[in-house]
Amino acid sequence: GEEVAQTPKHLVRGEGQKAKLYCAPIKGHSYVFWYQQVLKNEFKFLISFQNENVFDETGMPKERFSAKCLPNSPCSLEIQATKLEDSAVYFCASSQWDRGGYEQYFGPGTRLTVT
Amino acid sequence: GESVGLHLPTLSVQEGDNSIINCAYSNSASDYFIWYKQESGKGPQFIIDIRSNMDKRQGQRVTVLLNKTVKHLSLQIAATQPGDSAVYFCAETPDKLIFGTGTRLQVFP
Numbered sequence: 061g062e063e064v065a066q067t068p069k070h071l072v073r074g075e076g077q078k079a080k081l082y083c084a085p086i087k088g089h090s091y092v093f094w095y096q097q098v099l100k101n102e103f104k105f106l107i108s109f110q111n112e113n114v115f116d117e118t119g120m121p122k123e124r125f126s127a128k129c130l131p132n133s134p135c136s137l138e139i140q141a142t143k144l145e146d147s148a149v150y151f152c153a154s155s156q157w158d159r160g161g162y163e164q165y166f167g168p169g170t171r172l173t174v175t
Numbered sequence: 176g177e178s179v180g181l182h183l184p185t186l187s188v189q190e191g192d193n194s195i196i197n198c199a200y201s202n203s204a205s206d207y208f209i210w211y212k213q214e215s216g217k218g219p220q221f222i223i224d225i226r227s228n229m230d231k232r233q234g235q236r237v238t239v240l241l242n243k244t245v246k247h248l249s250l251q252i253a254a255t256q257p258g259d260s261a262v263y264f265c266a267e268t269p270d271k272l273i274f275g276t277g278t279r280l281q282v283f284p
Contacts (some may be wrong), residue, residue, distance in 0.1 A: 064218075093271065103219075103264070103274040116271055151218050153272075163209055164272060166218035 062086060064167035072173045073142045080171045082134040085154030091115065092135050093153040093164060094127060103151065106141050109135065142174045194252040196266035201246060205267035210239060213277070214261045221232045222250070222263075257282050258260045259267045
């Protein structure tokens with residue numbers, strides 16, 4: 061498609077439950093990025109993919125967060141055993157190029173609320 | 176660590192006036208900069224970008240200025256309109272995007 065799609069729009073989980081977020085990048089874009097935005101503040105980079113391969117995962121809290129981009133499937137970001145501090149809006153972005161030579165197009169985000 | 180920051184958290188301007196939003200960055204290796212606009216409940220929307228080998232770039236009603244000497248970036252919006260009301264983020268990248276904390280632009284009639 062011509063826009064980055066993210067589902068669900070809102071997700072509520074009790075502390076300790078699992079959360080799974082989905083992202084469909086713009087068709088033809090080979091790079092996918094996940095960001096976390098807390099309280100309208102700055103974006104925290106989590107992970108990026110080049111096609112189905114992890115490109116940069118330096119921002120991922122690896123003990124509970126995982127992500128995948130499999131062929132012919134939406135990309136996913138999964139949080140095991142959610143904590144209150146995971147409450148945030150999670151944005152996915154796609155790009156034709158990883159170094160920002162082409163801008164990253166953002167989806168509308170998934171708002172995760174952990175209660 | 177490396178960071179991108181904004182000088183003013185909120186900017187209020189009258190409709191029709193010009194707006195200037197400033198941003199400081201600290202990563203000397205950054206070679207590409209982007210301004211994003213984020214409206215309430217939406218994802219960031221690309222406004223304009225600039226490479227480090229340039230010091231000015233103009234778009235429709237927007238201009239980005241880059242001063243590498245003092246590591247400063249600014250976004251100028253001409254004839255600000257109510258639809259420009261949003262939070263504006265600057266972002267830098269040597270590889271992944273590093274965002275600043277955002278400036279809220281409020282346009283009043």
